[in-house]
Amino acid sequence: MVGMTLEQWAAAGVVLGAILSALTLAVTVSRPLRRLARQNEEFRQDWYGVPPRPGHDAVPGVPERLRRIETELHPDGRGTLRDAVNDAERRLKDVESRLDDHLRARRGGRLDR
Template structure:
């Protein structure tokens, strides 16, 4: 083989290796950039974001969880009998009135006392 051929092959091999290293570094760099963007999005969701022109403020995760817990306390208040103002108290009252109006058919019928 001639010296010119060997030189071309060496330079071609070197360029191929450098191209492969460059492609590998590009892929690693893209992966790092994507990971950093995802972490930034996560931290924005966790901590919340302040309002800016054209975009309202977004509460952070802890603020949202606190709001959900407050709503849940209101729902729990309605599910248990308490001072007479809950939904459960109203349902119980309706059931008592319904039993008085429509007695159970399986129960013995109430008889009026004979006239005196």
């Protein structure tokens, strides 16, 4: 190395600068790419779900959760949310009818609301 000429030192400096620039660029570009990859993985886990693993229950994905919600919106006579709403509506109408009959009887056949 002692016998290197000025041109050789300059060439070595250019090569070293190019290597350092390439490393800096790689680090600078890799950070946002790693963040994007992590966000993509989180989205995929949310969408498709996560299977059970030791110490953790399975997490259902969005399509499965939507199917579960959708089944609650249709009456089937087995206690879905829609069945409960229909039953509450029926019972409320029955109470309203009985209250109207009671008020009508107390007011001599007329109902003033």
